[in-house]
Amino acid sequence: MIQDKKNAFNKFAAGKGLRSTRQRDCILNVFLSTHQHVSVEELYLKVKACCPGVGQATVYRTLKLFVEAGLAREVLLHDGQTRYEHVQAGEHHDHLVCTGCNAIIEFENETIEKLQDQIAERHGFMIRSHKLEIYGLCADCRS
Amino acid sequence: MIQDKKNAFNKFAAGKGLRSTRQRDCILNVFLSTHQHVSVEELYLKVKACCPGVGQATVYRTLKLFVEAGLAREVLLHDGQTRYEHVQAGEHHDHLVCTGCNAIIEFENETIEKLQDQIAERHGFMIRSHKLEIYGLCADCRS
DNA sequence: CTGCTTTTGATTATCATTTTCAATTTATCG
DNA sequence: CGATAAATTGAAAATGATAATCAAAAGCAG
Numbered sequence: 001m002i003q004d005k006k007n008a009f010n011k012f013a014a015g016k017g018l019r020s021t022r023q024r025d026c027i028l029n030v031f032l033s034t035h036q037h038v039s040v041e042e043l044y045l046k047v048k049a050c051c052p053g054v055g056q057a058t059v060y061r062t063l064k065l066f067v068e069a070g071l072a073r074e075v076l077l078h079d080g081q082t083r084y085e086h087v088q089a090g091e092h093h094d095h096l097v098c099t100g101c102n103a104i105i106e107f108e109n110e111t112i113e114k115l116q117d118q119i120a121e122r123h124g125f126m127i128r129s130h131k132l133e134i135y136g137l138c139a140d141c142r143s
Numbered sequence: 144m145i146q147d148k149k150n151a152f153n154k155f156a157a158g159k160g161l162r163s164t165r166q167r168d169c170i171l172n173v174f175l176s177t178h179q180h181v182s183v184e185e186l187y188l189k190v191k192a193c194c195p196g197v198g199q200a201t202v203y204r205t206l207k208l209f210v211e212a213g214l215a216r217e218v219l220l221h222d223g224q225t226r227y228e229h230v231q232a233g234e235h236h237d238h239l240v241c242t243g244c245n246a247i248i249e250f251e252n253e254t255i256e257k258l259q260d261q262i263a264e265r266h267g268f269m270i271r272s273h274k275l276e277i278y279g280l281c282a283d284c285r286s
Numbered sequence: 287c288t289g290c291t292t293t294t295g296a297t298t299a300t301c302a303t304t305t306t307c308a309a310t311t312t313a314t315c316g
Numbered sequence: 317c318g319a320t321a322a323a324t325t326g327a328a329a330a331t332g333a334t335a336a337t338c339a340a341a342a343g344c345a346g
Contacts, residue, residue, distance in 0.1 A: 019312050019323055040302085055326040060303065076219035080302070080334080096268050105266055112258050116277055119250055124282030125239050132275045134259055139267030162292055162343050183333085198295040203334065223303085223333070 002032050005071055012069035026051040027062045037075050037083035037104060077102050093131040100141030145175050147232075148214055155212035169194040170205045171214075180218050180226035237275040243284030 009028060013020065030046045031038070044059045063084050066072035075083045079102055094112070096105040112132070120127045152171060156163065173189045174181070187202045206227050209215035215227045237255070239248040255275070263270045 017323085021311075021324065023325070053326080057304080057327080058325060061324090074221060076221070078217065078219070082302080096263060096266055098268070099271065105268070107262055107266075109258055109262060112255055115252055115255050115258075116275075119252060120239065120277060120279065123239055123248055123250075124285070125241070125248070125277070126280045126285055127277055128242065128279040130275070130277040132259075132273070134263060134268070134270055134273040136263065136271040137269045142267070142269055160292085164293065164342075166294070196295080200296080200335085201294060204293090225333080 005032055009066070009069050009071055013065075018065070023051065023054050023058050024062055024065075026054065027059060028066070031063070031066065031072065031084070032086075037077075037085045039081045039083050041081065043084070093129065095132070096134045096136070096138070098138035098141055099135055100137050103138050103140075105138070148175055152209070152212050152214055156208075161208070166194065166197050166201050167205055167208075169197065170202060171209070174206070174209065174215065174227070175229075180220070180228045182224045182226050184224065186227070236273055239277050239279070239281070241281035241284055242278050243280050246281050246283075248281065 006028060010020070012018075013024075027043070027047055030043060030050065034043070034046070040056070040059055040063060043063070044054075044056050047054050047059060063072060066084070067074060070087055072084045073087050075085050077083060077097075078099070092106065092108045094107050094109065096107065098104070116127065116130060119125075149171065153163070155161075156167075170186070170190055173186060173193065177186070177189070183199070183202055183206060186206070187197075187199050190197050190202060206215060209227070210217060213230055216230050218226045218228050220226060235249040235251050237250050237252065239250065241247070259270065259273060262268075
């Protein structure tokens, strides 16, 4: 499925007349190899490890392309850094967000999803997506 | 209910040994008179209109106090500006958001809340608040 | 009032992100 | 193959929102 995403990006790039470069390949590889929500800084450090000489500006620019291409999504936490997360097919949007350390724990709960469907139906509402965020303190930050 | 909020802030201020100042009163009045999500800049302009000479720094500082006092909440949009919205007593955090007409339908579901508690407990997480947003089309926009 | 502490406003600093621009790289076409 | 035009890059500078600094002013207890 990593290949799928690479193909998706290439298709997007071709459609926009973008050129294929070593830097973009590298950044895409690194991004696809990450989990959770990565900040630009984190990504930049990883990219430097495998492709030294790549500038931050390029990382910033390329991430915006990924968003345009539908591969990534910006996530705003409260630490002043924009983070990027993968856009997955059939992904879930349910998170426990720790306001202490900004950790994010993802979860999925089928019962909650079903209840959402019921509620939507009751209001004649057609669901396209949803986001459930629970804020609080994670186990580490409580102690 | 505006008075309630003023009282709430005064109580908070008293508890923290904060002093009552003309600037804070003015900023609180202006904030309470706004709707939607206001940016610091917008607030600053309105404050200047009624209390000229108030500095931006004071507006920033005071808004953070409102958050601490539980009157306001930071909202991060994707325009690089932090906005503040009102925290209302007995407010619901569960919304059906219509992407067609921007209508917002509030709802509450006890079962979902309980499930959230269970999930949090399972992860050793202490819930402070939550937000559930279901995006889609409302009955009107579907037709 | 007096003295002590908080608050303020102006300025400066900080930090993430964006822009600029000359140099380089890529794709295209003869 | 080259040559050419267009896109891309990296380094550095610019930007813009927010935070920190600090001397002066204001609030408050005695």
